[in-house]
Amino acid sequence: MSRRLAPLFLLLVLACAPKATCQADTQWTLEQSTLSYHMSHPMHQVDGVSHGAKGKGTCYAGQCDFLIAAPVNSFDSGDSNRDLHMVQVTRGAQFPLVIVRTRIPEQASPLGTIYADLEVQFAGQTAKYSHVPFQVSTNGGEVKITGTIPATCSDFKIDPPSFLTISIKNEIPVKVDTTWRAAN
């Protein structure tokens, strides 16, 4: 490349850098969501549910980037004492959001099963889950995506809470039930 072309390329790069000039092809907004973790103890089975997640997806150049986040303190297990303890052990005051990022090809099958690689930030740690299956179905203009993230306490360096000196199981699978709507 000629050195004389460099200023023109610089101009092009700078012009394209701001988001406004590089519009995404499609944007998705999270309409409804139910996230629920399951905690298992020899004496208890507990599900904590959150409807407080927010999410966005943008598709650009054949790839779709999705970001979903939920406040840790929005999970309700039906017992405020347990929920506060959950926030404490997951360091939820210091790291108040659980954040999930994923990228999938735009041409991924619109119906049936898709496999996604997820990056989950939670409790000050980041864990990656690869090839997680999600079921996709459509209803009118909405797309419903459901699946289970195979999370464990150790993935996020969480000391499993104990009851009567017996710890809960390491596995805390998180069920995801989301409904998305295309914004444009």
Next chain:
Amino acid sequence: MKITAISPVVRGIAIWCGLAVAPLMLAAQSADAAREIAELPSAPEPHLAISTISSGDSQEQDEKQQKTDSQSQPQNGSAPSLGDLGFTPEQAKPNAQLQALLDKRTHMLKIHQRLGIITVFPMAAALITGPMAKAKGRNGQTITEPTQANLDFHAALGGATTALYFSTAYFAVFAPKVPGVQRRGAIRLHRALAFVHGSGMIATPVLGAMAFKQEQAGEKVHGIASAHGTVAWATTIAYGAAIVSVSWPIRIHH
């Protein structure tokens, strides 16, 4: 078109435009970034560790790891950011003070739980030894007084129960409260029962002391002191129910 085909004037204008517009664009970008940072400091600040988990077997995992690396979740220019989601700053702001309060609360409640379970043993033993510390026989008949050893042993168990009970209560009463949290679930029944066994744990030793005094005077326990045993049983039942209530519903799972 060759570069030599661009006249020096056009090239000059292009470069000038680029240099003139670039600061504005950079300023816009930094303004965007500054707004995002100000509004939403990304919750998990330090990526202390990254682990990769695959839902498949280990061979698959390697492939998927490569796949993950090649797709490495990363933000292209159009990827949504936390600022796009619309969380309030309060929802996204790390709060070290609240975390410290929660840590202290959990620490105190764990001690409360342990002491509470330990208290069950002297309490049960005091109930079992209660009849052995009681004079037997009806009025007008020969009354068998309890031995001094039985009386002392029962009184000692009662004293230990009382000391442990109020230590247990201290760690619940003085555990820090988290502002703005509405109590839900089993904890409400647990607290309601605490008023029952709390009153009982004040009344039982007082009645016990009265009964002990009457026994020592060679009298059969009478008056309000005769309710010592009944109050002790009611207190223990309420105490047991309070322990079970925070464990409810119990679903044995293997």
